Structures are given as structure tokens and as C-alpha cells.
Amino acid sequence: MPESTLMGEHRQEQLHPELLHHFADPEQQRNSASLGMWVFLGTEIMFFGGMFCAYLIYRHWYFGDFGAASKSIDATLGATNTAVLICSSLTVVLAVWAAQTARRALLISMLVVTMLFGLAFLGIKGKEYYDKFEEHHVPGASFSFNNVPIPSHPGEYANPRHAQIFFSLYFMMTGIHALHMIIGLGIFSCLLYMACKGHFTPEYHTPVEIGGLYWHFVDIIWIYLFPLLYLIDRHP
């Protein structure tokens, strides 16, 4: 940290219009923003962690029922969504690279493509939810899950009450994940606006970086959700 005087700060303010008053230099500002996002993602891990904890306990208790319930979800849609999100992670990385290297057109197009991937994910998710609604797999009064065989135990049928716990967790975990996707789309809309306005330079592109961090995090959550919810007790 340079031991800058008041005069020095005023000079820096002119050099770096994005430098906020309480930071000594742009590097401190960038490091703070980046640490802030990492710490926030740590809180997000704990937030999802509560649900993962509940999931693991119930899956341990009711493995067969969870397997049967899991099998009723369309794994092809889930796998497609996984592919969509992995592709969106790539486009986010390209967007950050474009911002670093002052390729504004590429930055804008990569942001747009990322958001399109995000929308596609939500659309496929909506289809999945609609199917579950049609099949009466939404927990509540009209829930029905009778005579569904347990994959690993031929001749046995899943307990509908335990299956309801699975679907409760399925809707909570994917629902809150989808909410994070929607927030991500909001963040990326802001980034897109800023990019179109020409706010980002090779010296200043912290918002793209930390917005990207958030997007990657939401992707990673999905990478865990997919096998845990869609691929239980499946055998070729």
C-alpha cells in the first residue's frame, strides 16, 4: 500500500474514475471486491449446506424410496441442463477474458450468450416442474406416488410418504438454485448495460470478474445437485 498523501489521492481519482474515495489504490479496491464475493459465496455454501445436510440424512434413511422417486425425474432434461450450464461457464470465462483484453464486442456477445444459456436452463427447468405437476409429484394434498417399484429391490414398492420428502427436497433445492439463476440473470443484465456503456477497461473490469464468480458458483451447485437428485440408484 503506498503511503499516499491527500494530493496523491486526488491525482489517482483523476486517473481512475472508478476508484472509490475510501480505497488507497485500484488494486486495494479490486482485492476487496474479490474477497467480498468469495466470502459471500462461502455464506452461500452454508445456505445450501443446510439442505444438502437434510438430503444426505434422508437419503441414508430412505435410500430405496429416494431411488424410486429420483427415477421418475427426466434425467435427459437434467443432463441437458448440466451441459447448458457448463457451456455458460465457458462463455463467462470468455467474457472475463474479453473484458481484460478490451474486446468490447466479444464481451457484449458473451454476456448475451451466457444469459441465453441461463434462460434456456430455466425453460428446461420449467418443463421439468410442469411434468412433475402433471404426474402429481408436487408435495401436498394431491401428491400421489403409488406402486412405484424400488430400482434396487425388485418386487418392493416405494413408500409414498418418504418419496414426498424426496420431492420436497427436490423442489426446495432446485427451486432455490433456480432463484439464484434468476438473480444471476439480473446481475448479468447490469453487466451488459455497463458493458454497452463502455464502463469496462483492461484496468477496471472487477464487476465482470465477481459477477462471473457468482455465475460459476451457481453452476457448481448444479453440478452437485444433478447427480444427487437425478442419478440415485440408476442402473444401465
Next chain:
Amino acid sequence: MGMPTVVPQQRFERETYLNKEYGIWSWLLTTDHKRIALLYLISITFFFFIGGFFALLIRLELLTPAGDLVQADTYNKLFTQHGMVMVFFFLIPSIPATLGNFLVPMMVGAKDLAFPRINLLSWYLYIIGGIIMLHCMLTGGVDTGWTFYVPFSSNFTNTKFVEAGIAIFIAGFSSILTGLNFVVTIHRMRAPGMTWSRLPLFIWAHYATSIIQLLGTPVVAITIVLVACERALHLGIFDPKLGGDPVLFQHLFWFYSHPAVYIMILPAMGVVTEIIPCFSRKRIFGYQFVALSSIAIAVFGFLVWAHHMFVAGISVYSALVFSFLSYAVALPSAIKVFNWTATLYKGSIRYDAPMLYAFGFLGLFTIGGLSGLFLAALGINVHVTDTYFVVAHFHYIMVGGAVMGYLGGMHFWWPKISGKLYPEGWARLAALIVFIGFNLTFFPQFVLGYLGMPRRYYDYSHMPEFQVLNVLSTAGATVLGVGYLLPMVYFLWSMRYGKPASDNPWNAAGLEWKTASPPPTFNFDEEPVVTWEAYNYDELDAPPQAQEVTVA
């Protein structure tokens, strides 16, 4: 704007964070951490008196064995709202959001917190949560107890749990953002020369607090979401009818709510660690141990939650482990108490009001902590579970500890915050009244609980022998109420009529005393460079001339 005042003192000409701008929007849209601290101060004081009002009604009901003042339903709502308001809207934000907000940037030598706008956002979230909670209370309230155990909260109560849950969720978000701001500020914004081993222990305590806020609060947030969805959308995650596990709820709830106690007590420990060296004119004894014991409390604090569940049907082996780990938390706590005592040893002790509160904290926290060991012991725990012994224990920690620390800190830093001196005589009297009132209120409850009076009963007419102790407790609560009103009155009085404070009225160490009282908007006129160790009272006191050294 700056009207020339009749008092011809230069401090009235000087620009401070208080007189830089005027008008309601200069406060509601401020990003200055000091102004946000004052916004928090006003809001938490408001909620403190609401929670206190509920407490007073509870004590009045228990004055007589019969359930005469309120009926069972109302009583359930009273203790629920008392708990929810005091825990989530007063104690959790109390020291961090006011004193912490004000002091953390100044103590590390920064112009502001790392994210000033997020700091303001956190206050607004707190206010939104608070308004929802107020609305919930005014339109019926909740009767689940502040712990809102399932399946009562999810399936059975006919009161407004979902609304209260939303309020707590939003307030929790505000707490997370405060913690996030502190962690990043402490890591990234320290002034040149302000190494980790030179940080005031108040900062270490807030760092540990922030870790708990960051890692614990999200877990209670998701727990609230799960319960609210179970209630509103009929999902079944904890529902025993479906094979769900209500004990799992308790695990998730206490995973936050036990460490939450350390969110309340660690900042108070930080305050006391600033006060004691100043009023004994000595360097803190065992700086590293006090610093690392804060971190140790934060870490151990996450490993003890199931001692709230010894009678909930958890396995005996897990109960043994959690009992042992609960004892382990006593180690870092005891390290702190012994180091404070060792700091006092052969010190030149002055009995100003902040020090009186610090003494009160020492005694009451020790009693609260030791009674916690009773509860960590499996056998005694079963005997006193859900009795007034538990109530007395956690009030000794949360009121005797945290609120004493909060009041001590408010007195210690009031000259810095307001630029005025509070009336010392009144302050000492208030400290005494609070101490006496507190003990009169809660010590009888230890006895009541040990004799078997259950908590959360509004009617104890089948055990009238408990009335004497309950009358003592209610009388104490009245005294305590007076003790809490007094500082509010004379703090407000001093803002107008108090004597102007010098920059360093206590001759204390620490960067916040090296700038003006009240400080300028960016805290220091020139970026400070730290060349001394923390708590260098021997150097401060050695040559009398050195006392007036300021950076400016």
C-alpha cells in the same frame, strides 16, 4: 447550515461527520459508517425498549402465581416476541452494528468500511425486517417461542409464523452483510503498519464474530425457509407424518443459534478488552492469547450445538461428545477472564463508568459461563432442562454479559461518537442500578429453576411456594428498567448540554483516539501510519508531554 455559535471554540468550526451535512436525506442516504452506526443505534434502542416492554409484562404476570394479568395464549406470544425482538433485532446487531460499525474502520486506520453502500443496505434490510416484525406483532404475533420448533411452528400454531420468519430472514441478511464488510475491511483496509499483531483486540473479537455471522446465519436462514415452505406450501421436510425428523430441525436451528450467543458475547468481550487496559493503565496481559481465544471461541462455538438437545432423543454417544466439546468452550472463555484479571493486577485502576460496566461484565459473565458448565453436564442438564435455571443462565450471558459490554462501550466511546461528555456521576449511578437490578432479577431464577420451576409457564398456582422468588425477580426487573432508561436520558441530554469532549478524554491507546471527537467524515485528516504496538499504556503514561500527540 454552519450557524456561528456563541461558544467561541474552534471545535464548533471544525467540520465533523455530524455537521458536514444536515437534513433527513443526508442521514438516510449516507454511506458514512459513522452515520450508519448512529442509524443502527437509534433503531436497536427502539427495539430494545419494545423487547423490554414484553419482558416487563412477563414479569408482571409472574408476580402472582395465578394467571391473572394475561391468559396463556397472550403469555406465549409475550415470551416469543420478547425473545425474537431481543435476539434478532437487538442483541445480534447491538455491538457490531453500532460500536463495530463506528469503530472498526477507525481502529484499523481506514476511511470507511470496504463496502459503504452495502453497509447502508444492511441497515435498510434491518429496518425492513423490523417493520415486518412490528406488523406481525401488531396484527397478532407469534406464539412458537423464539426457537420456533417444528412441528408446532410448521403444522399446528395458528399464529403468524411465516411473517415472523420472513422478518428474521431479512434481518439475518443484514447481519451477514455486516459481517462480510468487517471481514473484508479487516483483511484489506488496514493502515500502513497496522499488522495483525497490532490490531486492537476489539477488532479480533469482531473478526471472530463476523466469521460466525457468515457461517452460521445462512444455516438458520435456510432453516426458516424450509419451515415456512412446509407451513405455507405443505412441503414435508421435518414432518413426522411423512417420516421427516423434527430433531433435524433442532440440529439446523441450533447450528446457528448456539454460535449466535457468541455473536452477542464476543463483541462485548472485545469492548471489555479495550476498557480494562485503559482504566488500569496497563498493556493487556497475553495479547496473543486473548486474540486467539476469540477465534477459538468462534471455532469451538460451532461444535457444541447439540447440548441444547440432550433431552430431544439424540444418541447417548453424541450427547457425550457434545457435552465434552461444550466444556472445551470454557477454556478460551476462561483464558479471557484470567487475562483480564491479570491485566488488572497491580494496575492503576480508575473507577469511571465504563470500567464499572466492565467489572459488572467480568462478574456476570463468569457466573453465566460457570452455570453454562452445569448445563453442559449431562446429569444436571436433564434435571434443569426447560426450567428457570436455563433462563437465568442465558440472561447472565446475554444481558449480564452482552448488554453490560454494550453499555460499557457506549459510555467509553460516547465522547468520540458525540463529541460530548456524559455526566459521570449519573453514569456511575446507572451502572450500579443496572448491576443491582440485574442480579435481583435473575439470581432468584437460578434458585427457582433448580427447585424445579419450568420456564414458559404463565400460571404457577399449583406451586405457590415459588412466589417469593418471583416477586424478587419482578422487583429487580423494575430496578433494571430504571437502570436502562437512565443512560438513554443522559446520553440525549449530553448531546445538547454535555461538556465538549477532548479528542482523547480517557488518554486511551488506539487509533480512534488519535483523531478528533467527533471525527471528520473520512476519520483522519491524514492517512495514519502505525509505528507502535497495541495498548502501549506504558509509553503513553511515561512522559506527560507525550499524551497530547495526535496524528494531525
